[in-house]
Amino acid sequence: MATHSHTTTSLLMEAPTNYLHILPAEVWLACWVLCSLRQLRRISLVCKLFRSLVLPELFREQTLDVAVLERGLKIDNWVERVHHLHRTAVRLDGLVDGSFAPLVRTWKVALGNSTQPLSRFHPEIENIDLFNVLRERVVTTFCTTLTHSSNLYSLHIENTTITASLRETLGSLSSLRELHLGKCDILASDGLLPLPLETLKLYGLHLIAGRPLTGPIQLASPDSLRTLDVGPYMSPVIAGFGSSTLWNLVQLSVGGVPDFGELFHFLSQCPQLQVLQIQPRNHSDSRLPVLPATTVPLLHDLTGPPAMIQALATTHHVRHVKILDDRPFGHTLDDLMPFCMNISRNPVPLHSLILPCKSPTLEPLAAITSLFPELKELSVEFPDLGKYRWCGTTRTVGLGRRAEHTTVPIDRRMPDLCDDTAFNSLPADEMSDEESEVPSMNTRNIMGYKEAHVALSAICYTGNVNMVLGWIVSGSLLLPPDIELIAVFTQSYPHLRELQFGLPSNHWKRTGGLWSREESGHRESLEVCKTETDVL
Numbered sequence: 001m002a003t004h005s006h007t008t009t010s011l012l013m014e015a016p017t018n019y020l021h022i023l024p025a026e027v028w029l030a031c032w033v034l035c036s037l038r039q040l041r042r043i044s045l046v047c048k049l050f051r052s053l054v055l056p057e058l059f060r061e062q063t064l065d066v067a068v069l070e071r072g073l074k075i076d077n078w079v080e081r082v083h084h085l086h087r088t089a090v091r092l093d094g095l096v097d098g099s100f101a102p103l104v105r106t107w108k109v110a111l112g113n114s115t116q117p118l119s120r121f122h123p124e125i126e127n128i129d130l131f132n133v134l135r136e137r138v139v140t141t142f143c144t145t146l147t148h149s150s151n152l153y154s155l156h157i158e159n160t161t162i163t164a165s166l167r168e169t170l171g172s173l174s175s176l177r178e179l180h181l182g183k184c185d186i187l188a189s190d191g192l193l194p195l196p197l198e199t200l201k202l203y204g205l206h207l208i209a210g211r212p213l214t215g216p217i218q219l220a221s222p223d224s225l226r227t228l229d230v231g232p233y234m235s236p237v238i239a240g241f242g243s244s245t246l247w248n249l250v251q252l253s254v255g256g257v258p259d260f261g262e263l264f265h266f267l268s269q270c271p272q273l274q275v276l277q278i279q280p281r282n283h284s285d286s287r288l289p290v291l292p293a294t295t296v297p298l299l300h301d302l303t304g305p306p307a308m309i310q311a312l313a314t315t316h317h318v319r320h321v322k323i324l325d326d327r328p329f330g331h332t333l334d335d336l337m338p339f340c341m342n343i344s345r346n347p348v349p350l351h352s353l354i355l356p357c358k359s360p361t362l363e364p365l366a367a368i369t370s371l372f373p374e375l376k377e378l379s380v381e382f383p384d385l386g387k388y389r390w391c392g393t394t395r396t397v398g399l400g401r402r403a404e405h406t407t408v409p410i411d412r413r414m415p416d417l418c419d420d421t422a423f424n425s426l427p428a429d430e431m432s433d434e435e436s437e438v439p440s441m442n443t444r445n446i447m448g449y450k451e452a453h454v455a456l457s458a459i460c461y462t463g464n465v466n467m468v469l470g471w472i473v474s475g476s477l478l479l480p481p482d483i484e485l486i487a488v489f490t491q492s493y494p495h496l497r498e499l500q501f502g503l504p505s506n507h508w509k510r511t512g513g514l515w516s517r518e519e520s521g522h523r524e525s526l527e528v529c530k531t532e533t534d535v536l
Contacts, residue, residue: 059103064088064142066135067110067159073118075411078125082415083422085134090422092141101148110158111139124408130415143169154178158204161185170195179219181205186217194221198248201229202237216240222247222269229253238266246270255279260308264291274298276312280305280326291315306331306339313343322354331356333364340368349374356381360468366477375480382464 066088069081095101112135122128139160146152146169153175160166162184170176171193179197183204197220205217216239220228226248230237232255249270256279257263267273273296288311299316302309305326313321321343325331336355343350350372357380369378471477497510508517516523 055100056103059100061106062104062108064092064107064109064111064138066112066138070112070118070131070135073122073128073131075122075124078122078128078131078411079413079415082130082134082417085131085138086415086417086419087422089134089137089141090419092138092145093419096141096145096148101145102150104149104152106154106156107146107149107152108156109142109160111135111142111160124410126410126412127414130417134417146170147172149173151175154199156180156182157184158182159184161187163187177224181219194218196221196224198224199227200225201227201231202233203229203231205231205233222249225249227251231255234258234263234266238262241266241269244269247272249273251275251277253277253279256281260288264289264295267291268295270296272298275301276303278304278308280308280324306336310339310342313346317348318343318346319348319350320352321350323356325356330358332359333357333361333368337364337367340371344371351375352377354379354381357464358382360464362471362476365468365471369477369479373480378479380468 066085069085073081095104118128118131119125143166146155146166150173152173155170155176155178157180159182162181164187170179176195177197178199179195180199180201181203182201186205200220202217215236217233217236218240222241222244225246228237228246228249228251230253234254234257246269250272252267252270252273252275254263254277258281263278267276276296276299288307291312293315296316299312300318301320302312302318303322303324305324307326309321309323312318323331323336323339333355336357340353351374353368353372353375355368355378360380360382365380369375468477498508
């Protein structure tokens with residue numbers, strides 16, 4: 001009896017089992033890869049070890065989208081969305097008060113439009129201002145959360161105001177390397193130390209609410225920046241850098257260049273630039289200044305309108321070219337032929353060429369491909385039909401008669417917004433789930449237009465693709481022998497390994513004599529019969 005008691009005591013005093021060493025690492029990896037986020041949360045609630053392993057991953061990327069809750073607010077969903085926003089505020093409070101903020105590596109935030117009170121647009125909802133109050137609480141708490149996010153690496157933020165206080169907070173984040181600012185009002189654009197960013201992307205900005213951005217933007221340090229996307233704000237950004245040299249910048253994207261002289265002068269400050277992307281302006285026929293080959297000597301990848309491609313590709317060792325449309329109704333291949341002839345005189349052979357084309361024609365396409373015998377990738381992009389033609393029906397409402405006055409009932413509901421009971425109304429089965437930031441929407445009213453539009457676009461797109469494939473299969477269009485990514489099952493291209501027809505879901509890959517694709521979780525395979533001339 002004593003022996004039995006001693007044995008029991010010894011068992012109780014033993015250290016807890018370390019499952020991490022009993023179960024191989026592949027088991028934990030499989031749990032992480034195969035389980036949904038919902039399943040991971042549930043496992044972490046019942047297994048402390050698993051919780052300790054996955055908690056950093058669960059907090060690594062956080063999303064906060066107030067703007068999507070604000071869009072589509074109406075009398076039958078505003079209470080639900082107010083409760084959703086309230087739960088978001090309570091969760092943010094927990095992130096600030098706990099020790100989880102340092103685990104966040106990426107924040108993607110859209111804070112909504114706070115310039116106009118919602119009561120102006122929803123007079124039928126008496127307490128709609130609760131949404132405004134909660135939004136301000138979320139914004140304030142989020143800014144506080146940032147001060148605790150010491151390991152934050154990437155920040156994507158929309159619909160907010162860049163104040164001096166927020167700039168100082170961003171400056172205190174020593175690990176921050178990526179910053180995307182969209183639809184923001186910049187009140188503090190200079191006068192503070194630039195951030196040691198590696199990536200900066202700007203779009204939809206204003207210097208002061210409602211006014212175009214004209215003043216200099218001084219956000220990123222020229223010493224650390226590697227990727228810069230300035231959108232249409234080239235002049236303010238260039239002014240912010242002054243005469244500094246951007247020694248580490250390798251990729252630059254600019255939208256709608258108003259002054260190529262200013263851009264080319266800035267390129268002389270970017271000696272390591274390798275990739276340049278310029279979005280075209282319609283009817284941009286102005287003559288471009290000459291860019292010496294000694295400026296950006298490492299440039300090898302160009303995206304832009306034909307004139308810009310021609311000006312740079314003939315003086316630099318460019319191997320990858322993507323030509324963009326700069327005409328309202330697109331280019332024909334005949335239009336692009338002179339530009340391609342000039343590009344073919346490039347000091348180095350072209351490896352990749354992407355052409356816009358509103359409708360394919362055989363002779364120009366064959367002539368263009370013959371100019372580049374060492375081409376490895378050729379893409380012909382057909383435009384979206386909806387870019388040039390509106391498909392569907394329109395309605396005219398209220399013309400020719402006086403609109404009848406309708407009394408809208410006032411919704412006087414007052415949601416209970418107690419923090420302690422914020423999650424009591426959720427089903428117990430859903431407690432471990434992450435709420436979707438995207439509210440459910442009724443799309444029945446637009447499906448008729450969408451289906452008709454997609455069907456018409458698909459017919460035109462598929463017709464163009466089939467036409468080009470027909471030329472290839474019949475031998476009418478001879479492609480350079482190194483091309484592997486234009487797909488046809490034919491003996492003409494023995495090195496072909498990948499094939500895509502139209503949409504990415506129709507993407508085939510070759511393994512030996514077997515071609516396969518993944519579609520909706522199912523794998524479909526085809527076996528290609530070999531002939532005596534096949535080379536695998």
